[in-house]
Amino acid sequence: MDYGVKASHFTPVGNALLYTLKQGLGEKWNPELRQAWVDTFRVVATVMKAHSFSH
Template identity: 55%
Template sequence: MTPDQVALVQDSFSKVVPIADVAAELFYGRLFEIAPEVKPMFRGDMKEQGRKLMATLGVVVTGLTKLETVLPAASALAKKHVDYGVKAEHYTPVGAALLWTLEKGLGEAWKPELADAWGTAYSTLSDFMIAEAYGQAQAAE
């Protein structure tokens, strides 16, 4: 990621924080719509799950300036998700749901360069997580 992309992601996320609960609800609604097979993996309180999602996003977004600081936690999270039944192919609809949520939440601020920055951030992290959890071969697919 370029420094400009990092700045775009961080600045736009600061606008999402005030609507974090709504954003999390939009995200999970969209995820379950486009990937209904993942819904059974979520058995707990979805409001709490949404808070965890937004907190994790906050840590990652803050850490984009020094990505190496968040990679150990991302690795552990990826491996933990395997235990929940997450497969490498689930990362694609998660990314799609995230970008859709950001587009809805940010409205007119969602411009092509912002979409590209978030897409780059997500693919960078998801490729790493897939490689950590399932091996390099699946990350390249």
């Protein structure tokens, strides 16, 4: 399956996601929550890259 995504898209999208979550969650945003989202996005990106760029 081709998502139409380039490898160069993942970093800015991940950064935008983290920024949006930080803004939306305000005081609830903390280092542990940030790391959980970084880890989650990394898994999603890894799976998407494996299916987009190897097939």
